Amino acid sequence: MSAPASLPTRGNAVLTNLRLVDGVTPEPQDGLALVIEDGLIADVAAAAFVPASVASVDMGGAFVMPGLVNMHNHFSLSLPGPGGDAVSALGPHDLALYMADAARRTLLAGVTTVRSVAEKAGADFALRRAIEAGQVPGPRIRTAGRALCCTGGHGHDTDDTIECDGADAFARGVRSQVALGADLIKLMISGGIAGEHEQISTAQLTRDEMSAAITTAHAWGRKVTAHAGPSAVIAEAVALGLDCVEHGYALTPEVARLMAEHGTALVPTLVVTRAQAFFDDLGVPPWMQQRSLGAAERHLESFRHALDAGVEVLLGSDMPPYWAFEGTSAIVRELEHMQAGGLSATEVIRAATAGPARWLGDEERYGMLRPGLSADLIAMREDPTASVGALRTLDFVMASGVIVRDDRDGRSA
Structure with a gap:
């Protein structure tokens, strides 16, 4: 039996069915998927081009923005x-x-x-x-x-x-x-x-x-x-x-x-x-x-x-x-x-x-959701670009590609 592992510090995932607030574009973007590899955003892809064989996390239409x-x-x-x-x-x-x-x-x-x-x-x-x-x-x-x-x-x-x-x-x-x-x-x-x-x-x-x-x-x-x-x-x-x-x-x-x-x-x-x-x-x-x-x-x-x-x-x-x-x-x-x-x-x-x-001098590491940056993100049911009060509905947190909180529909990470 192997020794218990430490907490994961980097993860892999594909997030689909989301409305992207990337920290650059002023309005949410639809029809995109986030491809995350080894804790980083590898691609912001058109959802239609994500292979069905790739295991993905359906975000249920949530608004996703940087952590x-x-x-x-x-x-x-x-x-x-x-x-x-x-x-x-x-x-x-x-x-x-x-x-x-x-x-x-x-x-x-x-x-x-x-x-x-x-x-x-x-x-x-x-x-x-x-x-x-x-x-x-x-x-x-x-x-x-x-x-x-x-x-x-x-x-x-x-x-x-x-x-x-x-x-x-x-x-x-x-x-x-x-x-x-x-x-x-x-x-x-x-x-x-x-x-x-x-x-x-x-x-x-x-x-x-x-x-x-x-x-x-x-x-x-x-x-x-x-x-x-x-x-x-x-x-x-x-x-x-x-x-x-x-x-x-x-x-x-x-x-x-x-x-x-x-x-x-x-x-x-x-x-x-x-x-x-x-x-x-x-x-x-x-x-x-x-x-x-x-x-x-x-x-x-x-x-x-x-x-x-x-x-x-x-x-x-x-x-x-x-x-x-x-x-x-x-x-x-x-x-x-x-x-x-x-x-x-x-x-x-x-x-x-x-x-x-x-x-902080870290603009090439995190703070936006674009390829090459850390997959630090949060998700919520309402649109934060309309009102930041939407963050009262925050129910999902990911850090470096690792899901650390998922309260959607009663789920927990």
Whole structure:
């Protein structure tokens, strides 16, 4: 008897009877089949030319689109309050298992790639290796490792940050995460909604500190993203070469135009200022709830300034993407907020698939459904190009050609 195999990491399949939303063409395409070999899309063929002898998966007329890419992910998120305290109290072994379960649930929610932007204790690197080896199920991981903050800065009280002070310390902080295998670098350049002794408007890094971190990261071929709220600190960081802004709670038209001119992307995480039910689930204290919910109107205005200026916006939930929230998942609510805020459904799809892949330098690996790219895809009963609310009917997930979820007609993968 042979030893049990690891989980499959690449699969073969032919998907037929589908309506294709490939991430490029603005409207669904009929009469096509996806031929998948060794985890990659080998062909997007006319269905009539697929031999009857080839075993196929009948998608029942479902809409098929690329898997989601969540650009603001935390498998080890711990907000103030009893729920977050329980995560922070986990030992290293319990934390690894907790994060592995979060990865599994994230994949089942239709997120086939994540960009983690601050995880605890370096466990994200071990989790990435385990997923790639087929030891545990989960999405493709691109990670920043631990984020860099100043002493007492945003996130300083959890194990997903490293406190640095001065330009040399921030340069060393960047190198320490690159040495572990970080794909990008995350900076905390201002306060936020989760820091009790700060405000969203609190500037936290000096110009020299930001410059040292960004210059060092770029020298090592890594992009830099930053947790940031106020417009003045964002403008300074953008001028220094910042590649992406997280949240951007208080952008002005002028700073949004500067971001567009420099090619700095925005991951707005609109759901985090509209998340009272989630906060209630975790027992988040009143001061944080008031700060978050009180920022919602300005946050949406900031998002619209970015759209008006032509800033590239990318999907990011910050909340666990799989969290049951307002009748769906947190990731779907974020997509719905993006559409309600001014993006068309087709633009939201691009911001959730091809756009993130391009930012991550992976546009030739995934993010669209075309030959040569990974067969990462999701399917749903309704048309996402009409409304991204169609993702509420998501019932099928495939990662690298492997079916990991199939709830159609009561089936399970």
